[in-house]
Amino acid sequence: MGIACVAFIGPQNNPLYLRSMDPATDDQYMKLHYVVHCALDAVEEKVMLKRGPGDSQDAYLGLLYPTEDYRVYGFLTNTHVKIILLLDDEGPIKDEAVVRVFRRLHGLYVDTTSNPFHKFGLPIASTRFDTQLEQIVAVYPRPGASLGGFMT
Amino acid sequence: MAGLQPAPSPGVAVKKPVRRCAEVCLELLCVESVRLFHDKQSGPAAAAALEAVGFRVGQQLAERYTRDKPRLGDTLEIIKFVCKDFWQALFKKQVDNLKTNHRGVYVLQDNGFRWLQRLSAPAPGSDPAREEAARQVALSYLHLPCGVVRGALCHLGVSCTVEADPKQLPSCTFTVRILA
Numbered sequence: 665m666g667i668a669c670v671a672f673i674g675p676q677n678n679p680l681y682l683r684s685m686d687p688a689t690d691d692q693y694m695k696l697h698y699v700v701h702c703a704l705d706a707v708e709e710k711v712m713l714k715r716g717p718g719d720s721q722d723a724y725l726g727l728l729y730p731t732e733d734y735r736v737y738g739f740l741t742n743t744h745v746k747i748i749l750l751l752d753d754e755g756p757i758k759d760e761a762v763v764r765v766f767r768r769l770h771g772l773y774v775d776t777t778s779n780p781f782h783k784f785g786l787p788i789a790s791t792r793f794d795t796q797l798e799q800i801v802a803v804y805p806r807p808g809a810s811l812g813g814f815m816t
Numbered sequence: 817m818a819g820l821q822p823a824p825s826p827g828v829a830v831k832k833p834v835r836r837c838a839e840v841c842l843e844l845l846c847v848e849s850v851r852l853f854h855d856k857q858s859g860p861a862a863a864a865a866l867e868a869v870g871f872r873v874g875q876q877l878a879e880r881y882t883r884d885k886p887r888l889g890d891t892l893e894i895i896k897f898v899c900k901d902f903w904q905a906l907f908k909k910q911v912d913n914l915k916t917n918h919r920g921v922y923v924l925q926d927n928g929f930r931w932l933q934r935l936s937a938p939a940p941g942s943d944p945a946r947e948e949a950a951r952q953v954a955l956s957y958l959h960l961p962c963g964v965v966r967g968a969l970c971h972l973g974v975s976c977t978v979e980a981d982p983k984q985l986p987s988c989t990f991t992v993r994i995l996a
Contacts, residue, residue, distance in 0.1 A: 675973070723887060742882035743971050767884075774883055778876050784971075 667765070667801045668734055668750040671700045672773060674785060675744035681788045685801060696750070703728050703736045703748045711740065723770075724763050739766040745773065761804070768800045846931055850957055863959045870963020871970070878968035881905050891994065894972045895922050902968060907931070920994035927987040931961055937985035954982035965990060 672681040684696055706728035725738035728748075735757065739747040747769050751757060776782065776793045849869070853862040881902055888894050899911035903926070913925035935954055938946045958980035966978040975995045982988045 740887070741879075742885060742888050743879050744973060770883060774879050777879050780872075782876075784872075784875055 666752045666754065667804050668752045669696050669700070669748075670750075670769065670797060670801065671696075671703075671748040672769075672788065673700070673704060673746040673748065676785070677704055678785060679787065680745075681793075683794075683797065699731060699734065699736065699750065700748050703738060704746065706736070707738045707740060707746055707748075710738065724759075724766060726759065737762050737766075739770065741770060741773075747773070765800060765804065769797070772796050772800065843931070843934060846957065846960060847934070849960065854956065863956070866959040867963035867966070870960045870965075871967035874964040874967020874969075875971040877902070877906070877964065878971040882972065888972065891974050892916075894969065894974050895924075895992065897972075898965065898968060899924055906964070920996070922992040922994075924990040924992065925987070926990070929961075929982075929986050929988040932957060932982065932986040932988060935985055940984075950985060951982055954985055954988075955980070958982065958988065962990065965992070 667685060669682070669684045671679070671683075674680050679697075679700075682696065682700060684692065686692065707725060710725045710728065723739055723741055725740055728736045728738045730736070730753075734750040734752055737749045737751060739749075741747070747766055749762065749765065749769075751762070772793065776788060776790055777784070779790070782788075782790075850866065853866050856862070857865060882888065882897070885897070885901070888897055895914070895916075899914050903909065903911050907926070907930040909926075909928070909930070911924045912927045913923075915923040915925070932954055935950070935957065938950050962978045962980050966976065969976050969978070969992065977993045977995065979991045979993075980988055981991065
């Protein structure tokens, strides 16, 4: 399992952070934004479906939808922040591993927003956030990928 | 030289003690921030500034305290979360009474609001002018917690206004009005 891309989207569907683990061209950057944007619709669908009684009201939304290159996983926090993870297709993927990554990313987000100088709604621009995110993602590297990637 | 302890070997994980802060620091900070804002600005501007500070803090605390909780569904669940877990984490107790008119107004009553504990209350049955003066002073200390509650609620998706009413120090009611 390799993590191709991590994205954080705010409550008003505003992008807070998008980081790919591959060095990229302009096309790639557009494509990732597009995939993450489509994922938001899938998130809303899942939340609607889970409104029924007896369904587990959990933050982890599971596999949202597969594309030709990636599998898209989602996580919705109580403050309506969405974390989207793009995993590449190789190999079997265990849900518990993905949940663990999401929880660590959520913890990182909470710690970053607790900064008194952090402004909600604006994109996250913190080098500490970048390095700690890299450490979390480094546990599941893509075969042959660098840890630099690009960020928008 | 005998008093020096050997440095722990790199293989051993030394657990750092959890850092704590004395509560009196928070109390003094609250008191001083009220004084500072009222010195720098007059009346309503100071109140608005304090409320804005509380709003930001409330947003950040809401992120932190809802972190590993199951998804909060409707407005009532969010208000109950604020009354129980959020109040417990912030003020070391839960809200004592929650009333609603089922039309978007919730009244949270705390009989012993922690951030008002240090204000001296006039003896019951004393001069109404004194009681009114004490009430006005207490109101100036309530802008910050009102902001915190409003920030937390707004960040969880409940757009509202929060007003405080110190009826009988140190008990206090917070009225949450949901904005349509």
